[in-house]
Amino acid sequence: MAKTPNKSPASNSPTDYGEQDENGVDLSLIRRNLRLSPTERVRRAERESKGLLHLRKYVRRDPEKRS
């Protein structure tokens, strides 16, 4: 599994950080999820997806109506 080093001053790539595979998948997120039970994985992912949906709706609203 390819691991990229943490970004250092010598690195030129803006995406050269953390533990990623060759496709840019953040393996640390998957490893974190695999430490949870399947039930916990689904509950956590659903909570995070709902948060993302909420954020998308908020961003699409008229800026003057955001509060």
Added chain:
Amino acid sequence: MSEETQRSALELISEILLSEGVEFIVVGGQAEWLFGSARPTFDVDLCYRRTRENLRRLASALRKLKPSLRNAPPDLPFQIDEQSLALGCNFTFDTPFGDLDLLGFLEPIGDFEAISAGAESMDLGGLSVKVINLDDLIRIKEYIRRPKDQESLFQLRAIKKIRAEHSD
């Protein structure tokens, strides 16, 4: 102790289906989550068995779920019974728990029987649910190849590699 205490839509829907004895397999984005994917998804995809008896049970469970056909005019009549379900194959519903897609057939693998052959059982909040095999899910994503499936594929292939590391 986990911080995740709120029951998921998948648990709530599965509980109702299992209470009626419906035979189904978790597929799609929820299966990705069960395998550990971090990709966001917003609906529950289930493959259901299309035997007469299972359609009857499914109709009974759906009446409890009170779904409506997604994006259909509100006055479009849709009676939830065994016969209506037999006339269709893949259905997209809105339910009080969220979007629910019921799939009778998944290319390129096939129907419930074909997917069930490799499915694994998982504990989901005390319920025993069948989940599509990781390799079968990868095959489906490779076949469909929409942009979001490409993202799923990257996640699923990474999960497969990590699983292999742990089995060495």
